[in-house]
Amino acid sequence: xxxxxxxxxxxxxxxxxxxxxxxxxxxxxxxxxxxxxxxxxxxxxxxxxxxxxxxxxxxxxxxxxxxxxxxxxxxxxxxxxxxxxxxxxxxxxxxxxxxxxxxxxxxxxxxxxxxxxxxxxxxxxxxxxxxxxxxxxxxxxxxxxxxxxxxxxxxxxxxxxxxxxxxxxxxxxxxxxxxxxxxxxxxxxxxxxxxxxxxxxxxxxxxxxxxxxxxxxxxxxxxxxxxxxxxxxxxxxxxxxxxxxxxxxxxxxxxxxxxxxxxxxxxxxxxxxxxxxxxxxxxxxxxxxxxxxxxxxxxxxxxxxxxxxxxxxxxxxxxxxxxxxxxxxxxxxxxxxxxxxxxxxxxxxxxxxxxxxxxxxxxxxxxxxxxxxxxxxxxxxxxxxxxxxxxxxxxxxxxxxxxxxxxxxxxxxxxxxxxxxxxxxxxxxxxxxxxxxxxxxxxxxxxxxxxxxxxxxxxxxxxxxxxxxxxxxxxxxxxxxxxxxxxxxxxxxxxx
Amino acid sequence: xxxxxxxxxxxxxxxxxxxxxxxxxxxxxxxxxxxxxxxxxxxxxxxxxxxxxxxxxxxxxxxxxxxxxxxxxxxxxxxxxxxxxxxxxxxxxxxxxxxxxxxxxxxxxxxxxxxxxxxxxxxxxxxxxxxxxxxxxxxxxxxxxxxxxxxxxxxxxxxxxxxxxxxxxxxxxxxxxxxxxxxxxxxxxxxxxxxxxxxxxxxxxxxxxxxxxxxxxxxxxxxxxxxxxxxxxxxxxxxxxxxxxxxxxxxxxxxxxxxxxxxxxxxxxxxxxxxxxxxxxxxxxxxxxxxxxxxxxxxxxxxxxxxxxxxxxxxxxxxxxxxxxxxxxxxxxxxxxxxxxxxxxxxxxxxxxxxxxxxxxxxxxxxxxxxxxxxxxxxxxxxxxxxxxxxxxxxxxxxxxxxxxxxxxxxxxxxxxxxxxxxxxxxxxxxxxxxxxxxxxxxxxxxxxxxxxxxxxxxxxxxxxxxxxxxxxxxxxxxxxxxxx
Numbered sequence: 001x002x003x004x005x006x007x008x009x010x011x012x013x014x015x016x017x018x019x020x021x022x023x024x025x026x027x028x029x030x031x032x033x034x035x036x037x038x039x040x041x042x043x044x045x046x047x048x049x050x051x052x053x054x055x056x057x058x059x060x061x062x063x064x065x066x067x068x069x070x071x072x073x074x075x076x077x078x079x080x081x082x083x084x085x086x087x088x089x090x091x092x093x094x095x096x097x098x099x100x101x102x103x104x105x106x107x108x109x110x111x112x113x114x115x116x117x118x119x120x121x122x123x124x125x126x127x128x129x130x131x132x133x134x135x136x137x138x139x140x141x142x143x144x145x146x147x148x149x150x151x152x153x154x155x156x157x158x159x160x161x162x163x164x165x166x167x168x169x170x171x172x173x174x175x176x177x178x179x180x181x182x183x184x185x186x187x188x189x190x191x192x193x194x195x196x197x198x199x200x201x202x203x204x205x206x207x208x209x210x211x212x213x214x215x216x217x218x219x220x221x222x223x224x225x226x227x228x229x230x231x232x233x234x235x236x237x238x239x240x241x242x243x244x245x246x247x248x249x250x251x252x253x254x255x256x257x258x259x260x261x262x263x264x265x266x267x268x269x270x271x272x273x274x275x276x277x278x279x280x281x282x283x284x285x286x287x288x289x290x291x292x293x294x295x296x297x298x299x300x301x302x303x304x305x306x307x308x309x310x311x312x313x314x315x316x317x318x319x320x321x322x323x324x325x326x327x328x329x330x331x332x333x334x335x336x337x338x339x340x341x342x343x344x345x346x347x348x349x350x351x352x353x354x355x356x357x358x359x360x361x362x363x364x365x366x367x368x369x370x371x372x373x374x375x376x377x378x379x380x381x382x383x384x385x386x387x388x389x390x391x392x393x394x395x396x397x398x399x400x401x402x403x404x405x406x407x408x409x410x411x412x413x414x415x416x417x418x419x420x421x422x423x424x425x426x427x428x429x430x431x432x433x434x435x436x437x438x439x440x441x442x443x444x445x446x447x448x449x450x451x452x453x454x455x456x457x458x459x460x461x462x463x464x465x466x467x468x469x470x471x472x473x474x475x476x477x478x479x480x481x482x483x484x485x486x487x488x489x490x491x492x493x494x495x496x
Numbered sequence: 497x498x499x500x501x502x503x504x505x506x507x508x509x510x511x512x513x514x515x516x517x518x519x520x521x522x523x524x525x526x527x528x529x530x531x532x533x534x535x536x537x538x539x540x541x542x543x544x545x546x547x548x549x550x551x552x553x554x555x556x557x558x559x560x561x562x563x564x565x566x567x568x569x570x571x572x573x574x575x576x577x578x579x580x581x582x583x584x585x586x587x588x589x590x591x592x593x594x595x596x597x598x599x600x601x602x603x604x605x606x607x608x609x610x611x612x613x614x615x616x617x618x619x620x621x622x623x624x625x626x627x628x629x630x631x632x633x634x635x636x637x638x639x640x641x642x643x644x645x646x647x648x649x650x651x652x653x654x655x656x657x658x659x660x661x662x663x664x665x666x667x668x669x670x671x672x673x674x675x676x677x678x679x680x681x682x683x684x685x686x687x688x689x690x691x692x693x694x695x696x697x698x699x700x701x702x703x704x705x706x707x708x709x710x711x712x713x714x715x716x717x718x719x720x721x722x723x724x725x726x727x728x729x730x731x732x733x734x735x736x737x738x739x740x741x742x743x744x745x746x747x748x749x750x751x752x753x754x755x756x757x758x759x760x761x762x763x764x765x766x767x768x769x770x771x772x773x774x775x776x777x778x779x780x781x782x783x784x785x786x787x788x789x790x791x792x793x794x795x796x797x798x799x800x801x802x803x804x805x806x807x808x809x810x811x812x813x814x815x816x817x818x819x820x821x822x823x824x825x826x827x828x829x830x831x832x833x834x835x836x837x838x839x840x841x842x843x844x845x846x847x848x849x850x851x852x853x854x855x856x857x858x859x860x861x862x863x864x865x866x867x868x869x870x871x872x873x874x875x876x877x878x879x880x881x882x883x884x885x886x887x888x889x890x891x892x893x894x895x896x897x898x899x900x901x902x903x904x905x906x907x908x909x910x911x912x913x914x915x916x917x918x919x920x921x922x923x924x925x926x927x928x929x930x931x932x933x934x935x936x937x938x939x940x941x942x943x944x945x946x947x948x949x950x951x952x953x954x955x956x957x958x959x960x961x962x963x964x965x966x967x968x969x970x971x972x973x974x975x976x977x978x979x980x981x
Contacts, residue, residue, distance in 0.1 A: 081547075095546065098546070100545065101540065102540050104547060199549065200548075200549050201547040201548075202547050203546045203547045204547065207776035207777050208776035235549060235551060236549050236551075237549065237550065237551055237777060238777065238778075317773060320581075320771075321579050321581050321590070321773070324581060324589065324590020325546070325588060325589045325590045327583060327585075327590060329585045329642070330543065330544070330588065331545070365771065368771035368772075368773050369769055370769045373773070
């Protein structure tokens with residue numbers, strides 16, 4: 001089926017003329033129409049623009065000029081990423097109907113590479129969440145089991161790729177928001193090094209942690225997409241001016257890429273609370289790498305246990321400031337007929353923000369307040385430095401670190417919705433990577449007894465995208481997990 | 497202005513916000529110019545749209561370093577950007593990007609000329625920040641509108657130590673500081689347009705006490721005069737409160753120029769907690785020593801140095817040098833006159849006399865920089881050259897000057913057109929003397945009889961007879977000879 005193609009295969013067929021971009025795009029749009037009642041992955045479908053872009057792609061392919069690496073490939077974009085002329089809501093009511101007059105740099109890069117944007121996908125409001133339940137527009141469902149969450153915050157991105165609604169999607173990752181959904185839906189997700197991909201036009205949650213990355217069917221596609229997204233952007237002062245390597249070349253060795261790779265297994269990531277099937281699958285994955293020539297050793301990241309606490313001080317602190325601009329004055333929601341300026345602010349933000357966003361704004365405001373700053377914000381910054389140093393020490397003797405992505409497989413919708421702390425702990429194995437600014441990839445490495453996917457996380461040193469891609473590709477080439485597809489949910493409706 | 501402070505003494509510190517004369521804003525490419533129709537100089541960045549990010553304008557850093565070097569500050573090798581968080585409609589992001597813990601300049605000073613000599617005033621810090629937009633109230637049917645043209649215009653905040661005592665010292669400090677910024681060409685110093693704004697921190701304490709009293713911040717003063725009057729009012733108010741047995745609260749008060757009083761702006765209860773923290777969108781600003789040295793090399797001559805040079809190299813009296821260097825534009829004009837004709841003292845007399853009088857009469861100095869002078873420097877130089885060359889007398893020069901003001905013509909043209917060339921031929925002068933002496937035979941007798949004072953009368957008659965064009969020196973010589981004859 002067209003919808004199950006990888007980008008690499010589809011691109012090859014498009015170039016050979018065996019497939020038209022319009023047909024491929026129609027297939028994606030049909031698939032969205034057939035499955036999104038069940039999944040609720042899309043907030044906006046840009047069918048007309050997508051078909052027009054596909055027709056232009058076909059013309060370019062026919063002429064053989066202006067063909068980019070993604071020409072004619074249907075891709076979905078997380079709704080925290082600005083798309084010129086297309087509603088961009090961050091899955092929040094406060095940005096209901098907001099249409100940006102600009103593209104994010106990553107959006108332009110996709111368009112310049114020839115991609116066909118099929119629409120904007122659901123997520124946790126302002127990317128704050130681990131389950132997609134915090135969207136103001138309803139939860140996205142996991143195509144493997146509609147009663148379960150797809151993970152968050154890039155849940156719509158992950159579900160759309162897993163269910164064949166798009167060949168790939170863009171997500172953002174602040175504390176695990178690409179990797180957790182990729183693991184829960186059995187696809188590949190890559191969070192680049194902080195500064196590798198531009199944040200210009202990406203609605204900020206926590207600016208020192210946010211990073212855009214691809215969600216894709218396999219490692220090859222992730223490498224291809226990263227090559228399109230990565231690179232210096234003068235409009236983002238935190239973007240790093242550093243050459244973009246040839247990621248396709250990095251993975252060309254296949255299984256051989258694992259040869260003499262030094263793999264560290266941090267004991268803190270295999271501790272109590274891990275679902276036994278998850279631990280077994282990840283250890284088995286490490287053994288696959290060993291069998292392919294990698295050298296395994298145990299390591300320690302001693303400050304891991306402080307990661308969640310550190311994150312839930314720093315990220316809300318930044319968020320409390322980043323979200324101050326949604327005040328009802330210039331765009332987005334405005335509460336009607338407020339009596340005073342203070343009422344206007346209060347009513348607008350009361351009506352516009354969801355519970356979790358409010359919780360984090362309050363947390364962040366508190367930790368930055370006079371008298372508490374040193375005890376919380378400053379202390380958390382120090383902890384962040386310690387966590388970064390943990391990783392530096394391990395990378396002195398290791399090329400990559402291999403860990404599980406989450407303590408469990410996808411949980412049921414509603415299971416943790418009333419317990420924020422339990423929800424926050426879903427990110428315990430992904431947050432350290434963000435605090436240290438490192439690149440990490442997630443690839444499927446097994447299934448639990450219920451048939452739900454299990455993910456493998458491979459972490460690299462700063463700007464070590466090539467090595468994590470190489471390791472992930474070696475694993476993928478030696479296994480079949482990436483070929484598994486969820487059951488077809490076409491025509492189904494969401495369970496009550 | 498006399499202050500009634502009784503048994504108290506006053507302590508004043510000033511915070512100046514100076515808008516920088518960069519072409520573009522601090523974090524985007526929009527024009528930073530003043531006066532465009534509302535919201536014309538805006539883009540997604542300076543409107544705080546979702547996902548937009550700041551990119552630092554390097555020119556702002558250069559201007560800040562210029563200011564720091566000119567005020568003897570330490571330039572921080574690494575400074576940091578911070579967010580100052582508060583809600584207001586003119587603040588589009590809900591935070592202002594500023595500097596907090598690590599400002600770009602610290603620990604400087606300037607010498608402020610006062611009547612009893614210069615006073616050294618220490619600067620705590622200078623930091624960079626973005627300006628906010630402007631709320632416009634009741635302009636359209638009672639509602640409020642916001643103009644974001646000013647949002648993101650670069651500012652320097654310059655904070656003094658509480659080294660000032662009197663309102664007049666505060667005024668002198670501000671004038672000196674403004675002059676330095678104008679010399680550096682980084683701020684136009686226009687208080688009315690708000691490109692040079694001042695907040696004052698004032699307190700009083702019993703004479704001789706070392707601890708500082710309760711500090712009150714005064715805002716909304718849009719002229720030097722307003723600053724001095726507001727501080728004077730506030731100091732007296734504070735003394736009055738204390739003398740009546742009351743206590744002062746730390747607060748912000750607004751100066752009301754119509755009622756000539758300060759009024760509380762916001763109470764302590766609603767005081768802002770700005771929740772400063774490092775801005776994660778901007779990396780720390782590292783300045784290589786070479787950058788600072790490059791800026792140092794391009795620093796223009798500052799008022800102190802220029803004043804000294806006018807005395808030592810041009811031979812001007814101290815007073816002239818002081819007056820002429822008080823404003824950069826005035827000093828530039830004066831130097832242009834001297835460049836046209838090298839007679840510094842004559843140029844100084846003309847500039848400090850007729851030119852400054854006219855500038856004040858015509859209110860040309862209301863603009864932050866005088867661009868239109870009563871006569872051009874080249875023409876004034878040429879006029880002085882005509883006097884020094886003997887072509888016209890000083891008296892005729894006044895006539896020529898008046899003509900220049902009206903016609904704008906070059907002095908030589910005017911002299912030619914009006915036939916004002918000085919007569920230095922003996923023939924016509926002797927003829928005129930003969931006529932005058934013949935017509936005043938009685939007075940000639942009286943003069944020769946010892947009434948020396950009549951000499952002036954004869955000179956005047958001869959000048960009159962020659963239409964004022966006769967060379968006065970020659971008239972003197974010839975007349976003396978004839979009368980002695």
